[in-house]
Amino acid sequence: MTDGTTKQPLTGHPPSQGPWLWPWSGWPVLWACCAGGLVRIIYAFGYGYGLSMAASAAMSWLVRFHLPGREVGGPQAVGLGLYAAYGARLFGFLYRRQNSQSYLSSKSWSKVDAKTAATPLGAKAAVTTFVSLSQTLSLYTLDTLCAPSARLAIEAGPVRQYGLAALSAVGLALEAVADEQKLAAKALAPDAPVMSGLYTLCRHPNYLGEILFWLGALGHCLVNSDASWRRKAVASLGPLFMVWVMVGAAARLDADALAKYGADPAFQQWAGSTPSLLPGLR
Incomplete structure:
Protein backbone atom coordinates (compact mmCIF):
# COMPACT_ATOMS: atom_id res chain seq x y z
CA MET A 1 0.00 0.00 0.00
CA THR A 2 1.08 3.56 -0.62
CA ASP A 3 0.13 6.79 1.08
CA GLY A 4 0.06 8.83 -2.11
CA THR A 5 3.42 10.43 -1.47
CA THR A 6 6.56 10.32 -3.54
CA LYS A 7 10.07 9.89 -2.25
CA GLN A 8 12.70 12.34 -3.36
CA PRO A 9 15.83 10.56 -4.59
CA LEU A 10 18.92 10.61 -2.43
CA THR A 11 21.80 12.57 -3.85
CA GLY A 12 24.55 10.31 -2.54
CA HIS A 13 26.49 13.37 -1.41
CA PRO A 14 27.35 14.08 2.23
CA PRO A 15 26.19 17.30 3.89
CA SER A 16 28.53 20.08 2.87
CA GLN A 17 28.90 23.80 2.81
CA GLY A 18 30.03 23.35 -0.74
CA PRO A 19 33.27 24.78 -2.11
CA TRP A 20 34.75 27.99 -0.76
CA LEU A 21 32.47 28.19 2.31
CA TRP A 22 29.43 28.33 0.09
CA PRO A 23 27.02 30.15 0.07
CA ARG A 40 23.02 56.14 -7.70
CA ILE A 41 22.07 54.67 -4.39
CA ILE A 42 18.69 53.48 -5.66
CA TYR A 43 20.46 51.25 -8.18
CA ALA A 44 21.57 49.03 -5.31
CA PHE A 45 17.97 48.58 -4.14
CA GLY A 46 16.58 48.22 -7.67
CA TYR A 47 18.89 46.89 -10.35
CA GLY A 48 21.12 45.33 -7.71
CA TYR A 49 18.21 43.48 -6.15
CA GLY A 50 17.09 42.04 -9.47
CA LEU A 51 20.59 41.09 -10.60
CA SER A 52 21.32 39.49 -7.22
CA MET A 53 18.24 37.28 -7.39
CA ALA A 54 19.12 36.08 -10.89
CA ALA A 55 22.77 35.62 -9.91
CA SER A 56 21.75 33.63 -6.83
CA ALA A 57 19.80 31.21 -9.00
CA ALA A 58 22.66 30.89 -11.49
CA MET A 59 25.34 30.41 -8.83
CA SER A 60 23.23 27.90 -6.89
CA TRP A 61 22.72 25.81 -10.01
CA LEU A 62 26.42 25.99 -10.87
CA VAL A 63 27.78 25.20 -7.40
CA ARG A 64 25.20 22.72 -6.15
CA PHE A 65 24.30 20.85 -9.33
CA HIS A 66 26.41 21.48 -12.42
CA LEU A 67 29.93 21.29 -10.94
CA PRO A 68 29.33 18.23 -8.72
CA GLY A 69 27.26 16.54 -11.43
CA ARG A 70 24.07 16.31 -9.36
CA ARG A 89 11.22 40.47 -14.08
CA LEU A 90 12.39 43.12 -11.63
CA PHE A 91 15.43 44.16 -13.66
CA GLY A 92 13.42 44.40 -16.88
CA PHE A 93 10.65 46.42 -15.25
CA LEU A 94 13.04 48.84 -13.57
CA TYR A 95 14.97 49.35 -16.79
CA ARG A 96 11.79 50.26 -18.66
CA ARG A 97 10.60 52.54 -15.88
CA GLN A 98 13.97 54.22 -15.50
CA ASN A 99 14.00 55.03 -19.21
CA SER A 100 10.40 56.21 -19.47
CA GLN A 101 9.92 59.92 -20.04
CA SER A 102 7.01 60.10 -17.61
CA TYR A 103 9.16 58.77 -14.77
CA LEU A 104 12.13 60.98 -15.56
CA SER A 105 9.89 64.05 -15.68
CA SER A 106 8.06 63.31 -12.43
CA LYS A 107 8.58 65.28 -9.24
CA SER A 108 9.35 62.05 -7.38
CA TRP A 109 12.33 61.29 -9.61
CA SER A 110 13.59 64.86 -9.33
CA LYS A 111 13.66 64.55 -5.54
CA VAL A 112 15.32 61.14 -5.63
CA ASP A 113 17.92 62.29 -8.15
CA ALA A 114 18.78 65.37 -6.11
CA LYS A 115 19.07 63.33 -2.92
CA THR A 116 21.27 60.77 -4.65
CA ALA A 117 23.59 63.44 -6.00
CA ALA A 118 24.08 64.78 -2.48
CA THR A 119 24.84 61.37 -0.94
CA PRO A 120 28.54 60.91 -0.08
CA ALA A 125 29.27 52.14 -0.42
CA ALA A 126 27.74 51.31 2.96
CA VAL A 127 24.25 50.93 1.49
CA THR A 128 25.59 48.88 -1.41
CA THR A 129 27.33 46.55 1.03
CA PHE A 130 24.26 46.25 3.24
CA VAL A 131 21.98 45.38 0.32
CA SER A 132 24.45 42.79 -0.96
CA LEU A 133 24.67 41.20 2.49
CA SER A 134 20.88 41.00 2.71
CA GLN A 135 20.91 39.31 -0.69
CA THR A 136 23.47 36.84 0.62
CA LEU A 137 20.93 35.85 3.27
CA SER A 138 18.40 35.27 0.50
CA LEU A 139 20.98 33.13 -1.31
CA TYR A 140 21.35 31.12 1.91
CA THR A 141 17.60 30.48 1.84
CA LEU A 142 17.81 29.04 -1.66
CA ASP A 143 20.90 27.05 -0.76
CA THR A 144 19.01 25.38 2.09
CA LEU A 145 16.79 23.89 -0.60
CA CYS A 146 19.64 23.03 -2.99
CA ALA A 147 22.31 21.71 -0.60
CA PRO A 148 22.85 17.93 -0.57
CA SER A 149 22.07 15.93 2.54
CA ALA A 150 23.14 12.54 3.87
CA ARG A 151 19.95 12.07 5.87
CA LEU A 152 16.95 10.13 4.65
CA ALA A 153 15.00 11.73 1.84
CA ILE A 154 11.80 13.54 2.74
CA GLU A 155 8.50 11.80 2.12
CA ALA A 156 6.50 14.47 0.34
CA GLY A 157 3.38 14.65 -1.77
CA PRO A 158 2.81 17.25 -4.49
CA VAL A 159 1.07 19.72 -2.18
CA ARG A 160 4.02 19.81 0.18
CA GLN A 161 6.51 19.89 -2.66
CA TYR A 162 4.88 22.64 -4.72
CA GLY A 163 2.00 24.25 -2.81
CA LEU A 164 4.03 27.05 -1.28
CA ALA A 165 5.89 27.57 -4.54
CA ALA A 166 2.48 28.22 -6.11
CA LEU A 167 1.85 30.90 -3.47
CA SER A 168 5.21 32.45 -4.34
CA ALA A 169 4.35 32.41 -8.05
CA VAL A 170 1.00 34.08 -7.34
CA GLY A 171 2.82 36.77 -5.40
CA LEU A 172 5.26 37.31 -8.26
CA ALA A 173 2.39 37.62 -10.75
CA LEU A 174 0.50 40.01 -8.47
CA GLU A 175 3.55 42.22 -8.07
CA ALA A 176 4.23 42.20 -11.81
CA VAL A 177 0.67 43.17 -12.76
CA ALA A 178 0.52 45.88 -10.08
CA MET A 195 -6.16 54.40 -7.51
CA SER A 196 -7.35 52.04 -10.27
CA GLY A 197 -6.90 48.39 -11.19
CA LEU A 198 -5.43 46.27 -8.41
CA TYR A 199 -5.03 49.46 -6.41
CA THR A 200 -8.78 49.39 -5.76
CA LEU A 201 -8.23 46.23 -3.67
CA CYS A 202 -5.39 47.58 -1.53
CA ARG A 203 -3.14 50.61 -1.61
CA HIS A 204 0.05 48.59 -2.18
CA PRO A 205 -0.72 45.44 -4.22
CA ASN A 206 2.86 45.36 -5.49
CA ALA A 217 9.59 30.99 -1.43
CA LEU A 218 10.71 30.62 2.18
CA GLY A 219 8.11 27.97 2.89
CA HIS A 220 9.01 26.09 -0.29
CA CYS A 221 12.69 26.04 0.61
CA LEU A 222 12.07 24.93 4.18
CA VAL A 223 9.48 22.19 3.68
CA ASN A 224 11.53 20.60 0.90
CA SER A 225 14.71 20.54 2.99
CA ASP A 226 15.69 18.25 5.84
CA ALA A 227 18.31 20.70 7.08
CA SER A 228 18.72 21.25 10.81
CA TRP A 229 16.44 23.69 12.59
CA ARG A 230 19.43 25.99 13.10
CA ARG A 231 20.08 26.19 9.38
CA LYS A 232 16.39 26.73 8.70
CA ALA A 233 16.32 29.53 11.28
CA VAL A 234 19.18 31.32 9.50
CA ALA A 235 17.52 30.63 6.15
CA SER A 236 14.42 32.46 7.37
CA LEU A 237 16.24 35.71 8.07
CA GLY A 238 16.51 37.03 4.51
CA PRO A 239 12.88 36.50 3.45
CA LEU A 240 11.49 37.71 6.78
CA PHE A 241 13.68 40.79 6.54
CA MET A 242 12.17 41.52 3.12
CA VAL A 243 8.65 41.13 4.52
CA TRP A 244 9.54 43.60 7.27
CA VAL A 245 10.95 46.02 4.68
CA MET A 246 7.75 45.85 2.61
CA VAL A 247 5.48 46.47 5.60
CA GLY A 248 7.60 49.45 6.62
CA ALA A 249 7.76 50.80 3.07
CA ALA A 250 3.97 50.64 2.78
CA ALA A 251 3.60 52.67 5.96
CA ARG A 252 6.12 55.27 4.77
CA LEU A 253 4.46 55.61 1.37
CA ASP A 254 1.08 56.04 3.04
CA ALA A 255 2.47 58.93 5.07
CA ASP A 256 4.12 60.47 2.00
CA ALA A 257 0.95 60.12 -0.07
CA LEU A 258 -1.15 61.73 2.64
CA ALA A 259 1.18 64.71 2.73
CA LYS A 260 1.22 64.95 -1.07
CA TYR A 261 -2.40 64.23 -1.99
CA GLY A 262 -4.26 64.72 1.29
CA ALA A 263 -6.22 67.72 0.01
CA ASP A 264 -7.66 65.74 -2.93
CA PRO A 265 -11.21 64.53 -2.10
CA ALA A 266 -10.86 61.53 -4.43
CA PHE A 267 -7.67 60.49 -2.67
CA GLN A 268 -9.29 60.95 0.73
CA GLN A 269 -12.16 58.67 -0.25
CA TRP A 270 -9.84 56.04 -1.75
CA ALA A 271 -7.37 56.06 1.14
CA GLY A 272 -10.17 55.89 3.68
CA SER A 273 -11.92 52.94 2.06
CA THR A 274 -8.97 50.92 0.73
CA PRO A 275 -6.75 48.83 3.04
CA SER A 276 -3.00 49.25 2.92
CA LEU A 277 -1.93 45.65 2.23
CA LEU A 278 -4.63 43.06 2.93
CA PRO A 279 -7.86 43.30 0.90
CA GLY A 280 -10.93 43.07 3.10
CA LEU A 281 -9.21 44.48 6.19
CA ARG A 282 -9.69 48.09 7.20
Missing part, protein backbone atom coordinates in the same frame (compact mmCIF):
# COMPACT_ATOMS: atom_id res chain seq x y z
CA TRP A 24 28.77 32.95 1.98
CA SER A 25 31.50 33.01 -0.65
CA GLY A 26 28.89 34.15 -3.15
CA TRP A 27 28.79 37.57 -1.48
CA PRO A 28 31.42 39.26 -3.73
CA VAL A 29 29.34 38.41 -6.79
CA LEU A 30 26.24 39.86 -5.15
CA TRP A 31 28.18 42.97 -4.13
CA ALA A 32 29.19 43.42 -7.76
CA CYS A 33 25.52 43.08 -8.74
CA CYS A 34 24.67 45.91 -6.34
CA ALA A 35 27.66 48.09 -7.25
CA GLY A 36 25.47 50.43 -9.29
CA GLY A 37 24.60 51.90 -5.91
CA LEU A 38 27.98 53.62 -5.97
CA VAL A 39 26.63 55.74 -8.83
CA GLU A 71 20.66 16.03 -10.94
CA VAL A 72 18.27 18.89 -10.21
CA GLY A 73 15.15 17.65 -8.45
CA GLY A 74 11.69 19.05 -9.10
CA PRO A 75 11.42 21.24 -5.97
CA GLN A 76 14.95 22.51 -6.49
CA ALA A 77 14.23 23.40 -10.12
CA VAL A 78 11.14 25.30 -9.05
CA GLY A 79 13.07 27.20 -6.37
CA LEU A 80 15.80 28.14 -8.83
CA GLY A 81 13.17 29.19 -11.34
CA LEU A 82 11.35 31.41 -8.86
CA TYR A 83 14.53 33.29 -7.98
CA ALA A 84 15.57 33.64 -11.63
CA ALA A 85 12.11 34.77 -12.74
CA TYR A 86 11.91 37.31 -9.93
CA GLY A 87 15.29 38.79 -10.79
CA ALA A 88 14.68 38.96 -14.54
CA LEU A 121 30.37 58.02 -1.71
CA GLY A 122 31.01 56.42 1.68
CA ALA A 123 27.29 56.29 2.41
CA LYS A 124 26.63 54.82 -1.04
CA ASP A 179 3.84 47.34 -11.22
CA GLU A 180 2.70 47.41 -14.84
CA GLN A 181 -0.60 49.06 -13.93
CA LYS A 182 1.21 51.70 -11.92
CA LEU A 183 3.70 52.32 -14.72
CA ALA A 184 0.87 52.77 -17.22
CA ALA A 185 -1.04 55.11 -14.90
CA LYS A 186 2.05 57.21 -14.21
CA ALA A 187 2.69 57.52 -17.95
CA LEU A 188 -0.63 59.37 -18.19
CA ALA A 189 -0.35 61.35 -14.96
CA PRO A 190 3.17 61.20 -13.47
CA ASP A 191 2.33 63.13 -10.30
CA ALA A 192 -1.13 61.73 -9.56
CA PRO A 193 -1.92 58.87 -7.15
CA VAL A 194 -2.69 55.46 -8.66
CA TYR A 207 4.17 45.15 -1.93
CA LEU A 208 1.56 42.54 -1.07
CA GLY A 209 2.82 40.51 -4.03
CA GLU A 210 6.39 40.85 -2.78
CA ILE A 211 5.36 39.63 0.67
CA LEU A 212 3.53 36.63 -0.78
CA PHE A 213 6.50 35.84 -3.00
CA TRP A 214 8.92 35.72 -0.08
CA LEU A 215 6.63 33.85 2.29
CA GLY A 216 5.94 31.27 -0.40
Whole structure:
Protein backbone atom coordinates (compact mmCIF):
# COMPACT_ATOMS: atom_id res chain seq x y z
CA MET A 1 0.00 0.00 0.00
CA THR A 2 1.08 3.56 -0.62
CA ASP A 3 0.13 6.79 1.08
CA GLY A 4 0.06 8.83 -2.11
CA THR A 5 3.42 10.43 -1.47
CA THR A 6 6.56 10.32 -3.54
CA LYS A 7 10.07 9.89 -2.25
CA GLN A 8 12.70 12.34 -3.36
CA PRO A 9 15.83 10.56 -4.59
CA LEU A 10 18.92 10.61 -2.43
CA THR A 11 21.80 12.57 -3.85
CA GLY A 12 24.55 10.31 -2.54
CA HIS A 13 26.49 13.37 -1.41
CA PRO A 14 27.35 14.08 2.23
CA PRO A 15 26.19 17.30 3.89
CA SER A 16 28.53 20.08 2.87
CA GLN A 17 28.90 23.80 2.81
CA GLY A 18 30.03 23.35 -0.74
CA PRO A 19 33.27 24.78 -2.11
CA TRP A 20 34.75 27.99 -0.76
CA LEU A 21 32.47 28.19 2.31
CA TRP A 22 29.43 28.33 0.09
CA PRO A 23 27.02 30.15 0.07
CA TRP A 24 28.77 32.95 1.98
CA SER A 25 31.50 33.01 -0.65
CA GLY A 26 28.89 34.15 -3.15
CA TRP A 27 28.79 37.57 -1.48
CA PRO A 28 31.42 39.26 -3.73
CA VAL A 29 29.34 38.41 -6.79
CA LEU A 30 26.24 39.86 -5.15
CA TRP A 31 28.18 42.97 -4.13
CA ALA A 32 29.19 43.42 -7.76
CA CYS A 33 25.52 43.08 -8.74
CA CYS A 34 24.67 45.91 -6.34
CA ALA A 35 27.66 48.09 -7.25
CA GLY A 36 25.47 50.43 -9.29
CA GLY A 37 24.60 51.90 -5.91
CA LEU A 38 27.98 53.62 -5.97
CA VAL A 39 26.63 55.74 -8.83
CA ARG A 40 23.02 56.14 -7.70
CA ILE A 41 22.07 54.67 -4.39
CA ILE A 42 18.69 53.48 -5.66
CA TYR A 43 20.46 51.25 -8.18
CA ALA A 44 21.57 49.03 -5.31
CA PHE A 45 17.97 48.58 -4.14
CA GLY A 46 16.58 48.22 -7.67
CA TYR A 47 18.89 46.89 -10.35
CA GLY A 48 21.12 45.33 -7.71
CA TYR A 49 18.21 43.48 -6.15
CA GLY A 50 17.09 42.04 -9.47
CA LEU A 51 20.59 41.09 -10.60
CA SER A 52 21.32 39.49 -7.22
CA MET A 53 18.24 37.28 -7.39
CA ALA A 54 19.12 36.08 -10.89
CA ALA A 55 22.77 35.62 -9.91
CA SER A 56 21.75 33.63 -6.83
CA ALA A 57 19.80 31.21 -9.00
CA ALA A 58 22.66 30.89 -11.49
CA MET A 59 25.34 30.41 -8.83
CA SER A 60 23.23 27.90 -6.89
CA TRP A 61 22.72 25.81 -10.01
CA LEU A 62 26.42 25.99 -10.87
CA VAL A 63 27.78 25.20 -7.40
CA ARG A 64 25.20 22.72 -6.15
CA PHE A 65 24.30 20.85 -9.33
CA HIS A 66 26.41 21.48 -12.42
CA LEU A 67 29.93 21.29 -10.94
CA PRO A 68 29.33 18.23 -8.72
CA GLY A 69 27.26 16.54 -11.43
CA ARG A 70 24.07 16.31 -9.36
CA GLU A 71 20.66 16.03 -10.94
CA VAL A 72 18.27 18.89 -10.21
CA GLY A 73 15.15 17.65 -8.45
CA GLY A 74 11.69 19.05 -9.10
CA PRO A 75 11.42 21.24 -5.97
CA GLN A 76 14.95 22.51 -6.49
CA ALA A 77 14.23 23.40 -10.12
CA VAL A 78 11.14 25.30 -9.05
CA GLY A 79 13.07 27.20 -6.37
CA LEU A 80 15.80 28.14 -8.83
CA GLY A 81 13.17 29.19 -11.34
CA LEU A 82 11.35 31.41 -8.86
CA TYR A 83 14.53 33.29 -7.98
CA ALA A 84 15.57 33.64 -11.63
CA ALA A 85 12.11 34.77 -12.74
CA TYR A 86 11.91 37.31 -9.93
CA GLY A 87 15.29 38.79 -10.79
CA ALA A 88 14.68 38.96 -14.54
CA ARG A 89 11.22 40.47 -14.08
CA LEU A 90 12.39 43.12 -11.63
CA PHE A 91 15.43 44.16 -13.66
CA GLY A 92 13.42 44.40 -16.88
CA PHE A 93 10.65 46.42 -15.25
CA LEU A 94 13.04 48.84 -13.57
CA TYR A 95 14.97 49.35 -16.79
CA ARG A 96 11.79 50.26 -18.66
CA ARG A 97 10.60 52.54 -15.88
CA GLN A 98 13.97 54.22 -15.50
CA ASN A 99 14.00 55.03 -19.21
CA SER A 100 10.40 56.21 -19.47
CA GLN A 101 9.92 59.92 -20.04
CA SER A 102 7.01 60.10 -17.61
CA TYR A 103 9.16 58.77 -14.77
CA LEU A 104 12.13 60.98 -15.56
CA SER A 105 9.89 64.05 -15.68
CA SER A 106 8.06 63.31 -12.43
CA LYS A 107 8.58 65.28 -9.24
CA SER A 108 9.35 62.05 -7.38
CA TRP A 109 12.33 61.29 -9.61
CA SER A 110 13.59 64.86 -9.33
CA LYS A 111 13.66 64.55 -5.54
CA VAL A 112 15.32 61.14 -5.63
CA ASP A 113 17.92 62.29 -8.15
CA ALA A 114 18.78 65.37 -6.11
CA LYS A 115 19.07 63.33 -2.92
CA THR A 116 21.27 60.77 -4.65
CA ALA A 117 23.59 63.44 -6.00
CA ALA A 118 24.08 64.78 -2.48
CA THR A 119 24.84 61.37 -0.94
CA PRO A 120 28.54 60.91 -0.08
CA LEU A 121 30.37 58.02 -1.71
CA GLY A 122 31.01 56.42 1.68
CA ALA A 123 27.29 56.29 2.41
CA LYS A 124 26.63 54.82 -1.04
CA ALA A 125 29.27 52.14 -0.42
CA ALA A 126 27.74 51.31 2.96
CA VAL A 127 24.25 50.93 1.49
CA THR A 128 25.59 48.88 -1.41
CA THR A 129 27.33 46.55 1.03
CA PHE A 130 24.26 46.25 3.24
CA VAL A 131 21.98 45.38 0.32
CA SER A 132 24.45 42.79 -0.96
CA LEU A 133 24.67 41.20 2.49
CA SER A 134 20.88 41.00 2.71
CA GLN A 135 20.91 39.31 -0.69
CA THR A 136 23.47 36.84 0.62
CA LEU A 137 20.93 35.85 3.27
CA SER A 138 18.40 35.27 0.50
CA LEU A 139 20.98 33.13 -1.31
CA TYR A 140 21.35 31.12 1.91
CA THR A 141 17.60 30.48 1.84
CA LEU A 142 17.81 29.04 -1.66
CA ASP A 143 20.90 27.05 -0.76
CA THR A 144 19.01 25.38 2.09
CA LEU A 145 16.79 23.89 -0.60
CA CYS A 146 19.64 23.03 -2.99
CA ALA A 147 22.31 21.71 -0.60
CA PRO A 148 22.85 17.93 -0.57
CA SER A 149 22.07 15.93 2.54
CA ALA A 150 23.14 12.54 3.87
CA ARG A 151 19.95 12.07 5.87
CA LEU A 152 16.95 10.13 4.65
CA ALA A 153 15.00 11.73 1.84
CA ILE A 154 11.80 13.54 2.74
CA GLU A 155 8.50 11.80 2.12
CA ALA A 156 6.50 14.47 0.34
CA GLY A 157 3.38 14.65 -1.77
CA PRO A 158 2.81 17.25 -4.49
CA VAL A 159 1.07 19.72 -2.18
CA ARG A 160 4.02 19.81 0.18
CA GLN A 161 6.51 19.89 -2.66
CA TYR A 162 4.88 22.64 -4.72
CA GLY A 163 2.00 24.25 -2.81
CA LEU A 164 4.03 27.05 -1.28
CA ALA A 165 5.89 27.57 -4.54
CA ALA A 166 2.48 28.22 -6.11
CA LEU A 167 1.85 30.90 -3.47
CA SER A 168 5.21 32.45 -4.34
CA ALA A 169 4.35 32.41 -8.05
CA VAL A 170 1.00 34.08 -7.34
CA GLY A 171 2.82 36.77 -5.40
CA LEU A 172 5.26 37.31 -8.26
CA ALA A 173 2.39 37.62 -10.75
CA LEU A 174 0.50 40.01 -8.47
CA GLU A 175 3.55 42.22 -8.07
CA ALA A 176 4.23 42.20 -11.81
CA VAL A 177 0.67 43.17 -12.76
CA ALA A 178 0.52 45.88 -10.08
CA ASP A 179 3.84 47.34 -11.22
CA GLU A 180 2.70 47.41 -14.84
CA GLN A 181 -0.60 49.06 -13.93
CA LYS A 182 1.21 51.70 -11.92
CA LEU A 183 3.70 52.32 -14.72
CA ALA A 184 0.87 52.77 -17.22
CA ALA A 185 -1.04 55.11 -14.90
CA LYS A 186 2.05 57.21 -14.21
CA ALA A 187 2.69 57.52 -17.95
CA LEU A 188 -0.63 59.37 -18.19
CA ALA A 189 -0.35 61.35 -14.96
CA PRO A 190 3.17 61.20 -13.47
CA ASP A 191 2.33 63.13 -10.30
CA ALA A 192 -1.13 61.73 -9.56
CA PRO A 193 -1.92 58.87 -7.15
CA VAL A 194 -2.69 55.46 -8.66
CA MET A 195 -6.16 54.40 -7.51
CA SER A 196 -7.35 52.04 -10.27
CA GLY A 197 -6.90 48.39 -11.19
CA LEU A 198 -5.43 46.27 -8.41
CA TYR A 199 -5.03 49.46 -6.41
CA THR A 200 -8.78 49.39 -5.76
CA LEU A 201 -8.23 46.23 -3.67
CA CYS A 202 -5.39 47.58 -1.53
CA ARG A 203 -3.14 50.61 -1.61
CA HIS A 204 0.05 48.59 -2.18
CA PRO A 205 -0.72 45.44 -4.22
CA ASN A 206 2.86 45.36 -5.49
CA TYR A 207 4.17 45.15 -1.93
CA LEU A 208 1.56 42.54 -1.07
CA GLY A 209 2.82 40.51 -4.03
CA GLU A 210 6.39 40.85 -2.78
CA ILE A 211 5.36 39.63 0.67
CA LEU A 212 3.53 36.63 -0.78
CA PHE A 213 6.50 35.84 -3.00
CA TRP A 214 8.92 35.72 -0.08
CA LEU A 215 6.63 33.85 2.29
CA GLY A 216 5.94 31.27 -0.40
CA ALA A 217 9.59 30.99 -1.43
CA LEU A 218 10.71 30.62 2.18
CA GLY A 219 8.11 27.97 2.89
CA HIS A 220 9.01 26.09 -0.29
CA CYS A 221 12.69 26.04 0.61
CA LEU A 222 12.07 24.93 4.18
CA VAL A 223 9.48 22.19 3.68
CA ASN A 224 11.53 20.60 0.90
CA SER A 225 14.71 20.54 2.99
CA ASP A 226 15.69 18.25 5.84
CA ALA A 227 18.31 20.70 7.08
CA SER A 228 18.72 21.25 10.81
CA TRP A 229 16.44 23.69 12.59
CA ARG A 230 19.43 25.99 13.10
CA ARG A 231 20.08 26.19 9.38
CA LYS A 232 16.39 26.73 8.70
CA ALA A 233 16.32 29.53 11.28
CA VAL A 234 19.18 31.32 9.50
CA ALA A 235 17.52 30.63 6.15
CA SER A 236 14.42 32.46 7.37
CA LEU A 237 16.24 35.71 8.07
CA GLY A 238 16.51 37.03 4.51
CA PRO A 239 12.88 36.50 3.45
CA LEU A 240 11.49 37.71 6.78
CA PHE A 241 13.68 40.79 6.54
CA MET A 242 12.17 41.52 3.12
CA VAL A 243 8.65 41.13 4.52
CA TRP A 244 9.54 43.60 7.27
CA VAL A 245 10.95 46.02 4.68
CA MET A 246 7.75 45.85 2.61
CA VAL A 247 5.48 46.47 5.60
CA GLY A 248 7.60 49.45 6.62
CA ALA A 249 7.76 50.80 3.07
CA ALA A 250 3.97 50.64 2.78
CA ALA A 251 3.60 52.67 5.96
CA ARG A 252 6.12 55.27 4.77
CA LEU A 253 4.46 55.61 1.37
CA ASP A 254 1.08 56.04 3.04
CA ALA A 255 2.47 58.93 5.07
CA ASP A 256 4.12 60.47 2.00
CA ALA A 257 0.95 60.12 -0.07
CA LEU A 258 -1.15 61.73 2.64
CA ALA A 259 1.18 64.71 2.73
CA LYS A 260 1.22 64.95 -1.07
CA TYR A 261 -2.40 64.23 -1.99
CA GLY A 262 -4.26 64.72 1.29
CA ALA A 263 -6.22 67.72 0.01
CA ASP A 264 -7.66 65.74 -2.93
CA PRO A 265 -11.21 64.53 -2.10
CA ALA A 266 -10.86 61.53 -4.43
CA PHE A 267 -7.67 60.49 -2.67
CA GLN A 268 -9.29 60.95 0.73
CA GLN A 269 -12.16 58.67 -0.25
CA TRP A 270 -9.84 56.04 -1.75
CA ALA A 271 -7.37 56.06 1.14
CA GLY A 272 -10.17 55.89 3.68
CA SER A 273 -11.92 52.94 2.06
CA THR A 274 -8.97 50.92 0.73
CA PRO A 275 -6.75 48.83 3.04
CA SER A 276 -3.00 49.25 2.92
CA LEU A 277 -1.93 45.65 2.23
CA LEU A 278 -4.63 43.06 2.93
CA PRO A 279 -7.86 43.30 0.90
CA GLY A 280 -10.93 43.07 3.10
CA LEU A 281 -9.21 44.48 6.19
CA ARG A 282 -9.69 48.09 7.20
